[in-house]
Amino acid sequence: MTEADWAVALEVFRVSLPRRGDKGRDDRLFLEALHYFSVNNITWRGLPERYGHWNSVWKRFSRLSKAGVFEIYFEHLASLSTSADLVQMFDSTVVRAHFGSRSKRGQYGQALGRSRGGFSTKIHLKTDFDGHPIAFDLTGGEKGDAPHFPILLGLGPDVDPRAAMGDKGYDSKANRQAARRRGAVPVIPYRSTAISKPTFFPKALYKGRARIEQAVGKLKRFKRVALRCEKTKQNFASIVAIAAGFILIKSVHTA
Missing domain, CATH: 1.10.10 (Arc Repressor Mutant, subunit A)
Structure with missing residues (x-):
């Protein structure tokens, strides 16, 4: 800094x-x-x-x-983003809870759940095409990515992107329709089990999705994010917002 x-x-x-x-x-x-x-x-x-x-x-x-x-x-x-109106990218990461008491008492509504990684929280992240965080949401670690796509699509800067990009975890008819209702082209690869796939897929554009994976890596460099120690969802959301804000600072004053 x-x-x-x-x-x-x-x-x-x-x-x-x-x-x-x-x-x-x-x-x-x-x-x-x-x-x-x-x-x-x-x-x-x-x-x-x-x-x-x-x-x-x-x-x-x-x-x-x-x-x-x-x-x-x-x-x-996040509102200072210069590419949120072009492409918005979606991804998630699971962080394991590391605070002392892990009993079920008091867990309700605190974005905590059981997943393969144990007692955890899932951070649903949205970035612009430059890989800068512009929105996030928290759920229990067991929650799926696809059902949360429409919620995350409505968070962040008040602009509709031209394209909404995610991995196969977001593949569903409902998600593609949600993107189109906002005037965005869904850049989401189809699963191998899909019956009918389009002949064309924008592979060159999809390569840019590596930037959101890099953003997740930057976010988890903040150990207080990577190792959830806050017992309440509100306090952990504040820590994630602080970390994401510090990540954005560099892009803000150099834009």
């Missing part, structure tokens, strides 16, 4: 803050603390002293998380 990066982060963060309530003493230090926390996956008590008292950082994070500030912060950055 360069000084130019931090300048963009601060500008967008301050616009995202609610008008009422405590504004905080040092926004730059607070964002640096969140960056350190999400990258290194430490406990709040493990924050270095240079970021201030850990409890003060945690309380402010919790308050802003409940207010949805970090999702707004991410949405502001």
Whole structure:
């Protein structure tokens, strides 16, 4: 993160803050603390002293998380995309939950479930054609990709793409129709068991899907994302939004 990066982060963060309530003493230090926390996956008590008292950082994070500030912060950055109106790409990744208690008590509504990877959460991600995150949603790890496609299609910047791209996991008649209703061409390969396949498939365009896979890799470099330690869906969504926002910063101020 360069000084130019931090300048963009601060500008967008301050616009995202609610008008009422405590504004905080040092926004730059607070964002640096969140960056350190999400990258290194430490406990709040493990924050270095240079970021201030850990409890003060945690309380402010919790308050802003409940207010949805970090999702707004991410949405502001995502709205600056220059290719979301051309192609939007879809993918998902499963992250295993690593917090202490794994009993069923309190799991309802927290985007947690049992999958092959164990007790986990699935991050449904949408990027523009440049591979920049523009929307995400959270479900239990056992949820399929295809049923979530129409939901994810409606999230993010308020623009309809010319093409909606996903892998075979999104192959369904309903998903292709959902894309076409928005004026988008579904660039989704057919499964091998499909009865009737079109003779033409835009293979050259589909090669660009590697960018969303790279975006997933960037997102999981933030250890707090790759190893879900937040017990609530809201707090984990805030961490994902923070990480995705930091990924976007580079593309924002250089565009």
